[in-house]
Amino acid sequence: MAELYEIWQRAEASRRLDVLSGFIAMCVAGDDDARRRLAQLVAGADTALSASPPDLVVASEYLDELVWWADTDWTEHPYRPVEARPDEADRQTRDYAKDLRHAALPVCVRDEMGRIELSLEVRFPALCRQPGLDCRVRQDIFYVAGRAAMTLDLGHLEAAEREIRRMEQVGSVEPQESRCS
Known part of the structure; x- marks a missing residue:
């Protein structure tokens, strides 16, 4: 069961990372420095999540940086992603977890x-x-x-x-x- 919990935690972080990084990528499309910064943050989070076991503390630090960046620069942006309601977040995370589990079989x-x-x-x-x-x-x-x-x-x-x-x-x-x- 510990493996399933680990997959769930990894799926939650991956879902948040995908949503935030996609939004920020759209916002920084013409800024090479910002795109490099985004790539570094995403790569750091991906590396932490790909570790065995995943380093969720480090991944959370990268996610927090992305949240801070989005909150600081694009708070009023009409397409700024908001945190999903708990039931919707669980449904989305379940899809991510199924994909992660499926790939390991x-x-x-x-x-x-x-x-x-x-x-x-x-x-x-x-x-x-x-x-x-x-x-x-x-x-x-x-x-x-x-x-x-x-x-x-x-x-x-x-x-x-x-x-x-x-x-x-x-x-x-x-x-x-x-x-x-």
């Missing part, structure tokens, strides 16, 4: 994950489109599909397949008249 495991993910992407909407599906059953399908997606994110292929089978069992419950409004 062997090809055969990635292929198997792709097969399971495709199965989930096909079965989930098919189950939700069943006519006369009870609202609670639909909610249970959403819940179990979320669990299957989470287990895939964690790389637990057997658990993901088990959750997909469970989702299909939940969806095969006899349709009833909906009681949800």
